[in-house]
Amino acid sequence: MPELSTAELLAAAGNGDSAAWNELVERYSRLVWAVARGFALSIADAADVSQTTWLRLVEHLGALREPEHLGGWLATTARHECLRVLRKGGREVLGAEADLDLESGEPTPEAVVLRGERDRLLWLSLGEIPQRCQVLLRALATDPPPSYHDVSLSLGLPIGSIGPTRARCLDHLRKRLHSHESAADPGFDSPRGGV
Amino acid sequence: MAEPIFDPLVAELRNVIEQADPIPESVLAAAKASFVWRTIDAELAELVTDSLLTAAAIRSGSTARLLTFEGPGIEVEVEVADIGAMRRLTGQLVPVAAAIVVVRWNGGSVEAEADELGRFSVTDVPAGAVSLAITSTVDGLPRSIVTSWVSI
Numbered sequence: 001m002p003e004l005s006t007a008e009l010l011a012a013a014g015n016g017d018s019a020a021w022n023e024l025v026e027r028y029s030r031l032v033w034a035v036a037r038g039f040a041l042s043i044a045d046a047a048d049v050s051q052t053t054w055l056r057l058v059e060h061l062g063a064l065r066e067p068e069h070l071g072g073w074l075a076t077t078a079r080h081e082c083l084r085v086l087r088k089g090g091r092e093v094l095g096a097e098a099d100l101d102l103e104s105g106e107p108t109p110e111a112v113v114l115r116g117e118r119d120r121l122l123w124l125s126l127g128e129i130p131q132r133c134q135v136l137l138r139a140l141a142t143d144p145p146p147s148y149h150d151v152s153l154s155l156g157l158p159i160g161s162i163g164p165t166r167a168r169c170l171d172h173l174r175k176r177l178h179s180h181e182s183a184a185d186p187g188f189d190s191p192r193g194g195v
Numbered sequence: 196m197a198e199p200i201f202d203p204l205v206a207e208l209r210n211v212i213e214q215a216d217p218i219p220e221s222v223l224a225a226a227k228a229s230f231v232w233r234t235i236d237a238e239l240a241e242l243v244t245d246s247l248l249t250a251a252a253i254r255s256g257s258t259a260r261l262l263t264f265e266g267p268g269i270e271v272e273v274e275v276a277d278i279g280a281m282r283r284l285t286g287q288l289v290p291v292a293a294a295i296v297v298v299r300w301n302g303g304s305v306e307a308e309a310d311e312l313g314r315f316s317v318t319d320v321p322a323g324a325v326s327l328a329i330t331s332t333v334d335g336l337p338r339s340i341v342t343s344w345v346s347i
Binding site for chain 1: 202204205207208209210211212213214215216218219221222223225226227229230232233234239245247248260301323324326341343344345346
């Protein structure tokens with residue numbers, strides 16, 4: 001069977017086709033999860049945001065203005081739900097005006113088993129870069145890769161700023177990673193001053 | 196819009212995130228299961244205001260949360276109070292009318308009656324995503340409204 005477009009799957013789901021619905025979930029649930037976890041929500045809160053986001057889609061099936069941009073709609077809905085959770089917990093909300101370079105909170109605390117040392121340091125570094133960068137990079141790194149349009153809505157940023165923001169965020173990540181690698185292995189860095 | 200420039204660090208990140216923070220199977224299953232809530236015979240009342248997202252509520256530090264849903268010809272105002280892990284919903288239908296109000300959530304529901312002044316109250320609703328299904332009689336005909344899902 002040829003792969004159906006998102007708009008075709010939405011139309012089928014709107015007519016009661018649960019297989020089409022399941023395919024939409026497979027295609028976009030990781031993006032929704034990436035947004036929720038990127039906002040540093042706990043697993044339980046992220047699960048709640050995901051649930052609410054998909055229920056919202058159920059009630060709007062057939063009513064989306066741009067069905068081909070479902071990923072953007074889901075990312076926007078998930079982001080708004082994240083803001084509610086953060087507000088409810090009395091935590092600082094990252095508005096569109098927030099400084100991209102604000103320091104993020106604690107690194108993600110999960111006890112994670114990552115085999116490679118570089119993987120472990122990369123995961124650690126991801127938790128240390130500004131929050132908005134975490135959302136952006138997590139969204140960008142989802143599989144299947146989302147469009148820039150969908151990514152822009154996960155942060156509420158204009159699409160034109162995604163390219164430069166992505167570059168800055170990757171730069172933040174590289175710097176953190178580099179400093180961790182240097183600390184772990186003093187010989188990793190080439191000596192400065194060339195003594 | 197130009198395609199994203201390939202950066203090997205993004206690919207590496209994808210691999211690390213898939214290992215360290217994969218979407219839980221239960222979350223995937225819940226997303227799929229939400230399809231059972233598809234309704235075709237009820238009108239939708241959308242969430243239009245949430246005191247949680249208004250500046251005044253934040254400044255005042257008020258704990259009760261006010262939600263307003265609007266549908267064709269109907270408004271539903273709901274106050275949400277936290278009672279431990281449970282929630283109490285106190286609501287008002289506008290225009291005022293007697294109705295049956297069913298609060299639904301994943302795995303359960305509870306029914307209440309709105310009196311002739313359109314007032315209702317429901318206790319022991321678990322925290323999480325809920326939606327209200329409201330059935331009233333308008334001009335002798337039954338009318339069904341469902342509200343947007345909202346996490347309380």
